Amino acid sequence: MTSLPLVLLHAFPFDSRMWDGVRDLLKPITFDQRGGDRSPDLVVIADDVVAMLDERGIERAVLGGCSMGGYVAMAVLRRAPERVAGLVLADTRAGADTDEARANRLGMAARVAAEGVGWVPDAVLAGLLGPAPDAAVFGRARELVLGQDPAEVAWAQRAMAVRPDSTDVLAAADVPALVLVGEHDALTPPPLARELAGVLRRGEYVELAGVGHLTPLEAPEAFASAVLGWRRRVGV
Template identity: 55%
Template sequence: MDLPLVLLHAFPFDARMWDPVRRSLAARLRLITPDQRGLGRTPLPETDREPSLDDAARDLLALLDRLELDQVVLGGCSMGGYVTMAMLRMAPERVGGLVLVDTRASVDAPEAARNRRALADRAEAEGVEGWLAETMLPNLLSGDAPGAVADTVRAQIASQPPAGVAWAARAMAVRPDSSGVLAEAGVPALVVVGERDSLTPPDDARAMAAALPESELVVVPGAGHLTPLEAPEAVSSAILNWWERI
C-alpha cells in the first residue's frame, strides 16, 4: 500500500507517545503523527461549542487538506482510535485503511462518563501535574512495564495543558457508539490490543474485529493499555506485517 499512515495519540498524551514506534516504521512508511487539539503543541481553539471529537476529526481533515492528501491509512491508540472512528463517520472516502490500537467502538458507561467530567473539572481547577499521572498510571501500563516507560508516561502527562486535557475528557464522555460505522467501513483494518489492557480489554478488540468486514486482530502478550509505549516492537511488527499483506 502506498498511502501515508497517520497515527493519533492517546489521552492525555501527545505525538511523542509514537516515538518508539516511529523509529521502527519511519524507514518503511510515510508516517504522520500530529498532536491533537489542546494537547502537545496544538492550541485549543476558542469556541462556544460543547466539546466533541467531531471537532478533532475536522482538525485532522484540515491537516490532510494542507498536506494535499486525498486518502490515508488512519489509526490511533485509545482516544486516537475514537477520533479515527469520528473521521470515518465524517469523511469515509479519506480513509483507505484502519489501525485501531487499544481502543473500542462502544460508548462510556454512565459512571465512566461521570469520571471523565470530574477529571476535567479537577484539571481546570488544579492543573494536571502530579495527580493525573498517578491516578491514571495503574490502568495505563501492566505491572511489568519498565520503570523508564512509567517515567515517560508521567512526564508526558504532566506536560499537557490542563485546558486541553479537560476538553478531551469531556469530548470522550459524549462520543457515540461506532460499531455501525466500523461495519460499513469496507477497508482493510488492523486491530491491536494489549493482553492485559484493563481499559479497553481484548474482548472489546475482538468485538471491533468482528464488526469490521476485513480485519486482522493482534493481541500483544503481557502489555497493558499503552502498547505503543510498553511494547513498541510488537506494535511496529504488527503494523509492518499487516501492511505487507495488504
C-alpha cells in the same frame, strides 16, 4: 505495497510524542490533538485531520489511533469515509460511554481544571500500563502526562464523554483494518478487542504480550512490526 501515508493519533492524556518509539519503522504522520477554545467534541479533531490531509495533498491515508486516537479515527470515518484507506485501532472501543464512565470523565475534567495535572499520573498510569511496566516506560509516560496543558486534558475528557457509538460506522467500512490490544489492557481488554475486530468487515486481530493499554508506548517494536506486517499483507 505500503505506499499510502499512515496517520497515527495519540491516546489520552498524551501528545504525539507517544509515537516516538515507532517513528523509525512506521514513518507516520502525527500531530497533537488540541481542542483550544472550540466546543468539546471529537468531531473538531476529526475535521483537523481532514484539513491536515488537504494541506498535504493527501487524498487517502491509513488512519490509526490508540485509545482516544481510535475514537478520533472513528470520527474521521464518520465524517469523511472516502479519505480512509485502512484502519489501525489500538486499545480502543466502538461504544459510547456508560453513564458511570461519562460521569467519571466529567469529574476528572473538573478536577484538572481546578488543580492542574500534577495528580494525574498517580491516578491513571497504574491502570493504563501493564502489570510490570519498565521503569523507563513508566517515567516517560509520567513525563508526557505532566507536560500536558490542563485545559486540553479537561477538553479531551469532555469531548470523549459525548462521543457517539461508532459500531455502525465501523461495520459499514469496507477497508482493511487491524485491531491491536495489549494482553493486560484493563480498559479495553482482549475480549472487547476481539469483538471490535468481528464488527469490521475486513478486520484482523493482534494481541501483544505482556503490556497494557498503551501498546505503542510499552512495546513499540512489537507494535510497529505488527502494523508493518499487516500493511504488507493487505497492501495498504
